Amino acid sequence: MPLKINNSKSINKLKNISVLCITMLAAQVLFAQEIIKEEAEKDQAVNDIQTPSKNARKVDGVAAVVGDYILLDSDVDKAIVQLEAQDIDTKNIGRCELFGKLLEDKLYAHHAIQDSIIVSDAEIRQNVNYQIDQFVQQSGQPIEALVKLYKKEDEQTLRDEMFEINKANMLAKKMQEKIVGEIEITPEEVREFFNKIPKDERPTFGTELKVAQIVAEPKVSDEEKQRVIDKLKSFKTDILENGTSFSTKAILYSEDPGSASRGGKYTLDRKQPRMVKEFRQVAFSLQEGEISEPFKSDFGYHIVFCEKIRGQERDVAHILMSPKVSDEAIKEAKERLEKVRKSIVDGDISFADAAREASDEKETRGDGGQLINPITQDYNFELTRMEPELYAQIQNLKDNEVSLVYKEEDRSGKVMFKILMVTDRIDEHEADYARDYLKIKELALNEKQINTIAKWQEEKIMDTYIKISGEYRNCDFNSNWLKK
Numbered sequence: 001m002p003l004k005i006n007n008s009k010s011i012n013k014l015k016n017i018s019v020l021c022i023t024m025l026a027a028q029v030l031f032a033q034e035i036i037k038e039e040a041e042k043d044q045a046v047n048d049i050q051t052p053s054k055n056a057r058k059v060d061g062v063a064a065v066v067g068d069y070i071l072l073d074s075d076v077d078k079a080i081v082q083l084e085a086q087d088i089d090t091k092n093i094g095r096c097e098l099f100g101k102l103l104e105d106k107l108y109a110h111h112a113i114q115d116s117i118i119v120s121d122a123e124i125r126q127n128v129n130y131q132i133d134q135f136v137q138q139s140g141q142p143i144e145a146l147v148k149l150y151k152k153e154d155e156q157t158l159r160d161e162m163f164e165i166n167k168a169n170m171l172a173k174k175m176q177e178k179i180v181g182e183i184e185i186t187p188e189e190v191r192e193f194f195n196k197i198p199k200d201e202r203p204t205f206g207t208e209l210k211v212a213q214i215v216a217e218p219k220v221s222d223e224e225k226q227r228v229i230d231k232l233k234s235f236k237t238d239i240l241e242n243g244t245s246f247s248t249k250a251i252l253y254s255e256d257p258g259s260a261s262r263g264g265k266y267t268l269d270r271k272q273p274r275m276v277k278e279f280r281q282v283a284f285s286l287q288e289g290e291i292s293e294p295f296k297s298d299f300g301y302h303i304v305f306c307e308k309i310r311g312q313e314r315d316v317a318h319i320l321m322s323p324k325v326s327d328e329a330i331k332e333a334k335e336r337l338e339k340v341r342k343s344i345v346d347g348d349i350s351f352a353d354a355a356r357e358a359s360d361e362k363e364t365r366g367d368g369g370q371l372i373n374p375i376t377q378d379y380n381f382e383l384t385r386m387e388p389e390l391y392a393q394i395q396n397l398k399d400n401e402v403s404l405v406y407k408e409e410d411r412s413g414k415v416m417f418k419i420l421m422v423t424d425r426i427d428e429h430e431a432d433y434a435r436d437y438l439k440i441k442e443l444a445l446n447e448k449q450i451n452t453i454a455k456w457q458e459e460k461i462m463d464t465y466i467k468i469s470g471e472y473r474n475c476d477f478n479s480n481w482l483k484k
Contacts, residue, residue: 064103065467067110069168071102073470096475103466103481104457108172111460117178119170122267122313123274127170128162133261179456180449185441193444194433202431205439207383210424211394212351212369215361216337216417218329225301228321232294232303235319239291239305246291246305246317255300256320264305264317271312279304283316322414330415337405337417344402344419351402351421360416370423378438380426397422454479 061073076099083090135146143155152158197203235253238244247263254260268275268283275283278297286292286306294301300322308315340358343349349357352368359365364372370379371390381390397403403420431440457479468481 063099063468063470063472064106065465066103066106067464067466068113069106069110071099071106075102096472096477099472099475100477100479100481103468104479105169105172107457107460107464107466108175109168110464112171112175112178115175115178117171117174119167119174120269120272122269123272124163124166124170125267126274127166128159129262129265130258131162132159133258136261137257176453179453183445183449183452185445185448189448190437190441190444191433193447194431194440203443204428204430205382205436206385207428208380208426209383209386209394209422210379211371211381211390211420212355212423213361213364213371213418213420214337214340214351214355214359214369215364216333216340216358217360218325218333218415220323220325220329224323224326228301228323229294232301232319232321236291236293236303246319250317250319253321254319255322256318259318264319265307266316266318268314268316269312279318283314286316325415333415334405334407334417337419341402341405341419351400351423361418369421376438376442379424394420394422399423399425 062070063073063075064071076095079098079102080090080093080095083093132143132146135141136143139145147153147155147158150158152161231253235249239246239249247265250260250264254264256264259266266275268280270284276297276299278295279302282292282295282302283304283306286304288306288309290306292302292304294303296302300320302318302320304316304318306314306316336358340354344351344354350368352370355365355369359369361369364370371381372379373381375385383391393403393406397420399422401421405417405419407415407417409415426435433440461480462483466481466483473482
């Protein structure tokens with residue numbers, strides 16, 4: 001019996017496969033995808049599908065054609081392997097459902113090209129570099145192992161294929177954003193959405209907490225900062241006067257895990273500001289072949305080399321070094337925060353005022369240390385969706401109780417200390433229009449976006465060359481892929 005599929009309304013369930021990207025892990029499989037360059041090739045593939053005989057066969061296992069894109073029989077299998085490699089449970093995701101989502105992605109990408117949506121080649125290349133770096137770091141194997149794993153002729157062939165895959169994925173994403181980008185919802189629409197929900201079917205929102213924190217960071221000495229600056233200056237001198245390779249210096253000394261293995265290289269685009277402001281300002285001020293003086297960002301100190309200028313794009317390389325904190329500075333930061341905690345517990349100062357006066361975290365101290373939920377952009381954290389690290393730190397705290405001093409260390413080795421407090425708690429409850437307006441507004445907006453996407457799909461499917469073959473013709477799609 002065919003599987004009933006509602007692709008549009010499966011958005012939440014399938015959000016992880018909306019635009020299937022490559023995560024470079026050894027256990028994952030690279031997606032097979034190809035763009036049909038000639039209409040004759042597409043017609044031949046379709047003819048082979050439509051008129052099978054004992055001498056005919058599918059061209060490379062073509063399962064579907066969507067505009068200028070094809071889907072291969074193996075794509076669904078590879079998608080399932082990739083999802084499982086990301087620890088996503090695929091038991092309740094049917095092959096027809098996943099195939100329908102792949103069709104959607106190709107439809108988006110095809111019409112992004114028709115609508116002249118531009119994607120940055122520099123950003124795509126940067127994604128490819130990041131993916132390869134992830135493989136090298138996580139597997140501990142050289143790039144040649146990745147080339148062999150995916151049975152490519154050489155590294156450039158692999159990079160070219162990854163570039164096309166990333167480009168199609170980015171086109172699909174931008175097309176989706178364009179479809180829903182200008183959709184807004186009025187307060188009256190939110191009220192109508194809420195009122196049409198039967199009372200016994202209204203959503204339940206889980207327990208929510210508001211959490212504040214005070215952070216103490218060990219101070220780096222002026223001598224240590226100058227040591228790093230002098231080191232970077234010596235690198236620049238060695239490169240300019242002795243002809244030493246900038247790339248070699250970056251590989252040996254740069255502390256940027258995202259670029260060190262490839263000689264510190266990045267491609268920047270003025271239209272796509274991805275790097276921190278200080279980095280962009282210096283990089284775009286350089287002439288071709290010029291190396292900057294050391295400069296500071298939130299990540300440490302850099303020198304940047306401008307390799308190539310191509311219009312709005314620049315190929316640059318950098319070396320990042322971070323000043324190290326001493327054991328004495330770490331001890332001082334902890335003791336400083338212990339004193340702050342004692343003042344709060346003794347009632348000498350409120351947590352919020354202490355955060356404003358003593359916290360080293362500039363993002364939260366102005367709000368009395370209140371953490372902002374990065375997903376909802378408000379102060380509320382739903383308990384069941386809280387990050388495990390944060391949950392572990394506050395799970396046993398009573399309201400308005402100050403935690404003990406925690407030590408944290410990020411991947412780069414940066415150390416900090418913090419104390420936390422649960423400043424408010426809202427227990428699990430049925431949706432209330434006034435109290436939960438922002439959440440209800442989000443649900444109403446999601447429904448409006450889903451309906452808009454469904455309407456767009458319905459129109460574009462009819463206007464687009466689409467051919468489904470083989471077993472997938474038996475799927476009971478919600479979208480009219482078979483044009484019945």
